[in-house]
Amino acid sequence: MWSGTAFVFSEAVTAQDAATPLAFDFASIKRNLSGHDSSLSGTIPGQTTLVNVSLPALILRGYPGDAPKRRWDFLGMPASPEVLGLPPWAEFERFDIVVKTRPDATPVQQQEMWQDLLVRRMKLLARYEMRDEPSYDLVLARPDRRLGPELTPTALDCSVTPARPPLPFRMPTPEQAMALCGWVLHGDDMFSGGVTMTDFANIVSRAAGRIVVDRTGLEGWYSLRLTIPDQPSDATAARADDAPSIFTALPEQLGLRLEPSTTQVQAVVVDYIEPLKEN
Numbered sequence: 001m002w003s004g005t006a007f008v009f010s011e012a013v014t015a016q017d018a019a020t021p022l023a024f025d026f027a028s029i030k031r032n033l034s035g036h037d038s039s040l041s042g043t044i045p046g047q048t049t050l051v052n053v054s055l056p057a058l059i060l061r062g063y064p065g066d067a068p069k070r071r072w073d074f075l076g077m078p079a080s081p082e083v084l085g086l087p088p089w090a091e092f093e094r095f096d097i098v099v100k101t102r103p104d105a106t107p108v109q110q111q112e113m114w115q116d117l118l119v120r121r122m123k124l125l126a127r128y129e130m131r132d133e134p135s136y137d138l139v140l141a142r143p144d145r146r147l148g149p150e151l152t153p154t155a156l157d158c159s160v161t162p163a164r165p166p167l168p169f170r171m172p173t174p175e176q177a178m179a180l181c182g183w184v185l186h187g188d189d190m191f192s193g194g195v196t197m198t199d200f201a202n203i204v205s206r207a208a209g210r211i212v213v214d215r216t217g218l219e220g221w222y223s224l225r226l227t228i229p230d231q232p233s234d235a236t237a238a239r240a241d242d243a244p245s246i247f248t249a250l251p252e253q254l255g256l257r258l259e260p261s262t263t264q265v266q267a268v269v270v271d272y273i274e275p276l277k278e279n
Helices: 055-062 107-122 197-208 246-254
Strands: 006-012 026-031 040-044 047-054 082-084 094-100 125-140 151-153 182-186 189-195 211-214 222-227 256-272
Touching: 026 107, 047 055, 055 082, 055 094, 055 107, 055 256, 094 107, 125 197, 182 197, 189 197, 197 211, 197 222, 197 246, 211 256, 222 246, 246 256
Parallel strands: 082 256, 125 211
Antiparallel strands: 006 125, 026 094, 040 047, 047 094, 125 256, 151 222, 182 189, 189 222
16 A cells, blocks of 8 residues: 656756766675675765665666655655666666775765766766656645544644654554654554645555645644555455545545646666676
8 A cells, every 4th residue: 555757858967077076985896696686785984885786776876866856655755766778687787886985975975976986887878857757636625625534733843853762663553653743654544643744645655656746735734544455456356345545535534635647757867878897
């Protein structure tokens, strides 16, 4: 549950555009032949280690995209842009990489170093494109703007950053979640003592199967409860418990609905790439 496209705009972002690109002090690249899909990454000041990293993930080190224009992942956090234009062989290559630089390098400088490495080791030419993608607008379901029974303005002050929970961390119960800002997923249920509609739209995007953009006009923070069971893979299959879909749950429980729309998302388009050189 809590899991499209015409060219619109293109912006060149190749590392070759930099007059004097920054470079890593040291870079080791070895092919990983484990056959595993999982990868690991670790960073300490001055060094980054990637284990079993894929080429798309490596490319995104140099081209992470513009967060406000990206897709959103199932946790409602900005996800990386899609990498397009890779040849078939590039989809399956995996590598172990260690790079070193000065400890005080900024994120922007590190991004430039990754771009330089990609150019030196695989002659990468890449650019960003903004592409239209099917989406949904989250809007109020009722003309009188009345909210559903499970959506109310919160009494909590969610403008204050909460303290970190004590360790070991334990998942809040539904009752505890309703007394906290943020949100908690328990199976098919979502509980929140205070969440913005912008964040909620991002969270519900997986259940909707598309990016969801907040168009409710509701400002501030809201308390809510929402039940959206997993949907069958076959859209025509009937559920034994006749559970609601996202399209019926939102109007019935929250007084919101989803309208089909389109939005622009950022992609990284690869125009040229050669096999990554090891050392």
